[in-house]
Amino acid sequence: MALATDPLATIDATPSSPGGAPVVFENLTRRFGATTALDRLSLEIAPGELVALLGPSGCGKTTALRVLAGFERPDVGRILVDGKDVSHVPAQRRDMGMVFQSYSLFPNMNARDNVAFGLQIRHQRASQRRARAVELLDLVGLADHVTKYPHQLSGGQQQRVALARALAIEPRVLLLDEPLSALDAKVRAELRDQIRALQQRLAITTVFVTHDQEEAMSMADRVCVMFQGRVEQVATPSVLYSNPATPFVGQFVGVSSRIAVTRHGDQVEVLGRDVPIRGDLSTVPTGELEALLRPEDLSVTIDPTGLGVVTHTSFLGATTRVGVGIGGAYLRIDVRSTEAEDLVLGTRVDVSVTARDVLVTTPLPAK
């Protein structure tokens, strides 16, 4: 299943250009009736890079991928692959391998013929393309399932055949449209690692659409967070987590709690302590402010006179996430599980900020 030996050593891993093709989204706009799915989207993807498009449903991430694949035409803007404008090239001539969210294997063909399909279209000799298909199936760990039909394969196996099929045509860009979302958690984690390992070894430019932030953060070189058809932030996973550019990113990526704060110059008072404001002070809004706090930015101590009350705990393994109600706010705080045993529901606690600085934003509009 996993890449135990090194099946990659046996395969001719030569992408069309060394390091894969660079991709540029230039000012893309796409409307469907009254809704704007893409709103002046611009993004540059380096050769061989894996960029995840992350966002809530309806944020335009899938539309962006479909425009790149050639299944949708942009109303405005263009797409450059390897420096060439492909905006008007039909999907079948774009040389992009795609793995879909729903199982997309051709039901009338076995695994090998599915993988060989793209090569058949390219008029490769039958013996050659079959050999190549078997190699690729071996690469994704399915050497024993070459002659099985899609209905004889599990969901995870089907997606691996789909991946092999997409790679068979040696695509310039690999497109992954939520390929793991139909799978159960264990298979998902396994396949996630496998896709990433393959992508890095083949150095193929990859665009990965997902609504699962954990998936995006664990696989991507850079994550592009989208909201309402626009790019909110493009950054490496660690920058995205530690330094979200916008309150939306802070809220959407990772877990954040909000609490009202008062500003004192370049600091804000959070839970009785002055903490520096993170980022560019000139962009800090005026008026009422709230701080966005990660579970690890806070600490909790049992205090019978404390203002907080434990209202929720969930065991996560090494850590336990404790929910504390304090002055109308609800804070989520990670505590080492060994220390969390006394934090039963209703315990009075004191909460303090341990972060060096905090991100501030305006309060969410009342619902």
Place this chain on the structure above:
Amino acid sequence: MASLELGTLVADPSTIDEPFQGDAPVTRRRRRLRWGRGTILVLAAAYFIIPFYAAMAFALQKPTGGFSLQPLSQIASAPGFLSALWLSTQLAVITMVVVMLLMVPTVIYVHLRMPRFRRVMEVITILPIIIPPIAYSVGVLEAAPAWLRASQYLLAIVYVILAMPYVYRSLDSGLGALDVKTLVEASRSLGSGWISTIWRVLVPNLRSALMSASVLTLALVFGEFTIANVDNWQTVPVWIYLAPTDNPRVNTLVAMIALLATVLVLTLIVSLDRSQSRNSRRS
């Protein structure tokens, strides 16, 4: 009455001492059900078999008593039969080809690009069943160019309309069982154009739908009498009705053979369909 007797049968003296008296009514109900089913089956079989037997007996009985297969040999030499068979075969082939060429791309297009139009299509394609065939056969006659109006192949156009409801429904349900959009997009992303996608990806997965559509079309063309008769073309059904043979037994025999052939082909389709679905059904 029967159930009473069955009940007494179950109340075997040897079981009286056993604690599971409650079993008896269940068994009784089951037996009653089995009886009911059997009766319906026998009645239905009789309904189909008796007329069939009577017709066969009429066709194959010798005037002197006993049966003979001799009328079979008269079929081929019966005046006009071979030309009627040839015409019906040609019409069947033309109808099948035309109706498939029209309907396959149409249904695929509707599924992919205008899914909301499926309801409208359903209504449109059911019209040939609602409107009396004679009405649109006159319509086709009026609309057809002169060279076609005089041709026997004009019938094929009418049959295409007649076959539409069956072909549309077969294909629609066949495509409904597939994730057409994803399959088409997967195929295109792998470099396959539209025609190749339809031919290599969709058609093989519609095999059973296409097969049943073809058989229904075949049965329709070989069974349609009214329009062919009105238009004065001697297809097989018209020949059976009008044939100027001195031996009406031959006509009856042809009708029976046609019936048997249809049943055989349908059985074949059903069994092929089953073996295919065992091979490549999506789980």
